[in-house]
Amino acid sequence: MSLPKDTRGEAAGSSFLKLETGQTELLILPGTITGYQYWRDGAEGKSECVRSPQVFTEPIPDVRNRNVKDKLGNVIGQEPEKQHFFWAMPVYNMKTESFELAQFTQAGIRNDLKAMNDNPKLGDPSGRYTVNITKTGEGLTTKYKVDANPMDDADKAKVAEIVAKYNADPMDIIGTLFGKVEAVAPAPEATPVAVEATVAVETPAEASEVTPA
Numbered sequence: 001m002s003l004p005k006d007t008r009g010e011a012a013g014s015s016f017l018k019l020e021t022g023q024t025e026l027l028i029l030p031g032t033i034t035g036y037q038y039w040r041d042g043a044e045g046k047s048e049c050v051r052s053p054q055v056f057t058e059p060i061p062d063v064r065n066r067n068v069k070d071k072l073g074n075v076i077g078q079e080p081e082k083q084h085f086f087w088a089m090p091v092y093n094m095k096t097e098s099f100e101l102a103q104f105t106q107a108g109i110r111n112d113l114k115a116m117n118d119n120p121k122l123g124d125p126s127g128r129y130t131v132n133i134t135k136t137g138e139g140l141t142t143k144y145k146v147d148a149n150p151m152d153d154a155d156k157a158k159v160a161e162i163v164a165k166y167n168a169d170p171m172d173i174i175g176t177l178f179g180k181v182e183a184v185a186p187a188p189e190a191t192p193v194a195v196e197a198t199v200a201v202e203t204p205a206e207a208s209e210v211t212p213a
Contacts, residue, residue: 002030002126003117004087017091017102023132025094025149026102027159028113029166030126032089033173037105039064039081051177056083087113089173092162094130099166101176109133112146122148127163132156 034052040062042048047064065078080084088107093100104110116122117129125131125148134145151159 003032003124004034005114015098015100017093017100019135019144020131021135021138023134025130025132027092027094027130027162028102028126029090029092029099029163029172031170032126033089033177034178035086035088036083037086038083042126053174053178055085058083088177089126089172090166090173092166101171101173103177106144108144109146112144116146116148127159129159133171 017024033053035051037049037051038056038060039047039049043066050062058078060083063083065082066081067075068077068079070076084105084168086103087110088101088103091100092098104113113125113131117124120198122129129151132147132149132209134147136143136145149155
């Protein structure tokens with residue numbers, strides 16, 4: 001099984017996939033990894049995303065603050081944002097016909113994919129069948145629903161062709177997200193290595209359903 005078992009984590013240059021409103025058909029490819037990220041204020045008012053393969057030690061000194069509102073919507077203060085757990089995986093976007101790097105901070109998407117993986121009639125989608133991710137709503141009302149697509153012989157042949165093309169030139173996910181991390185285990189009290197990035201977009205996690213093929 002190439003999908004991770006962990007869908008929650010420990011925390012309370014490739015093209016990056018951007019999920020548009022409506023359906024996005026993807027072929028997930030082998031090589032999913034997990035990580036953590038948080039946002040901080042950068043230069044010229046731009047937000048910067050900091051990522052690590054390990055959970056960040058809290059409190060995080062430079063994490064971005066967010067407004068705290070009362071029941072009437074009035075801003076009454078600020079508090080530090082939370083770090084977020086994610087799955088990152090190579091995918092083939094059937095609409096753009098290109099290999100992209102998908103980073104899912106949404107728990108609903110991760111849980112749907114794990115449910116497919118655990119379904120004996122479906123199994124691990126990585127390199128086997130395509131999925132549709134349907135996005136509805138905006139902002140805090142955004143929801144995601146993941147469906148498995150049935151594969152006929154023509155679909156299976158196309159998937160095999162895409163997988164072979166990817167295997168000939170696989171994506172460096174670890175290098176893209178975390179940089180070149182030295183293969184030396186950190187001391188227990190050490191802060192995890194993190195590399196800055198400015199490409200991930202955080203959206204609220206929403207529960208969603210899986211429709212088997």
